[in-house]
Amino acid sequence: MKVKWLLDSLGHDYRWVETDVMAGATRSPDFLARNPAGQVPAVVLDDGRTLAQSNAIIGFFGEGTPWLPTDPWARAKVYEWLFWEQYSHEPYIAVARFQRALLGKPADEIEPRLMERGRAALERMEAALTAAEWLVGDGPTLADLALVAYTRTAPDGGFDLAPFPAIRAWIGRVEAAFGIG
Numbered sequence: 514m515k516v517k518w519l520l521d522s523l524g525h526d527y528r529w530v531e532t533d534v535m536a537g538a539t540r541s542p543d544f545l546a547r548n549p550a551g552q553v554p555a556v557v558l559d560d561g562r563t564l565a566q567s568n569a570i571i572g573f574f575g576e577g578t579p580w581l582p583t584d585p586w587a588r589a590k591v592y593e594w595l596f597w598e599q600y601s602h603e604p605y606i607a608v609a610r611f612q613r614a615l616l617g618k619p620a621d622e623i624e625p626r627l628m629e630r631g632r633a634a635l636e637r638m639e640a641a642l643t644a645a646e647w648l649v650g651d652g653p654t655l656a657d658l659a660l661v662a663y664t665r666t667a668p669d670g671g672f673d674l675a676p677f678p679a680i681r682a683w684i685g686r687v688e689a690a691f692g693i694g
């Protein structure tokens with residue numbers, strides 16, 4: 514969805530190919546020929562080149578926009594959040610959501626570590642967003658776009674956002690900035 518929101522906000526023309534992960538569509542020979550990692554999202558450019566990994570894709574399309582700063586320090590801070598999202602946020606918050614909402618696992622079958630680490634990620638974000646309105650600098654960046662994706666759906670994985678008022682207010686700001694419905 515990060516990719517879709519960015520392309521929509523930038524007014525890019527694209528064709529969305531629905532890919533049924535649960536039915537194994539990302540493991541078909543055709544898909545693997547495009548992305549040997551066997552994962553969505555993956556984009557195929559007009560010239561046939563393929564790019565995978567959500568944060569690489571938004572980095573590519575975000576180039577030249579205000580959402581990817583040119584200042585080396587600000588840009589590095591954006592990447593700091595993007596890498597953190599992949600290693601310390603998504604593996605807990607998105608995985609708990611996948612298990613609860615898509616596999617239908619009951620709460621007591623979710624590994625406690627997922628919930629502990631997911632809450633720790635939310636606590637880190639709450640502290641950052643209590644100190645500042647945006648994750649990097651004084652306006653929205655790809656860091657906010659990348660982090661809002663699974664943060665806004667964290668309740669689907671059993672994470673209560675009530676104790677995180679700064680995150681809740683930030684979600685509204687990011688949705689407004691990127692036109693996320």
Ligand SMILES: N[C@@H](CCC(=O)N[C@@H](CS)C(=O)NCC(=O)O)C(=O)O
Nearest residue numbers: 534539540551552553554566567568
């Ligand atoms: N780090 C990757 C994660 C991509 C990923 O895990 N995609 C999952 C769906 S959310 C997938 O395609 N799984 C299919 C599979 O592994 O066969 C990203 O941010 O793009």
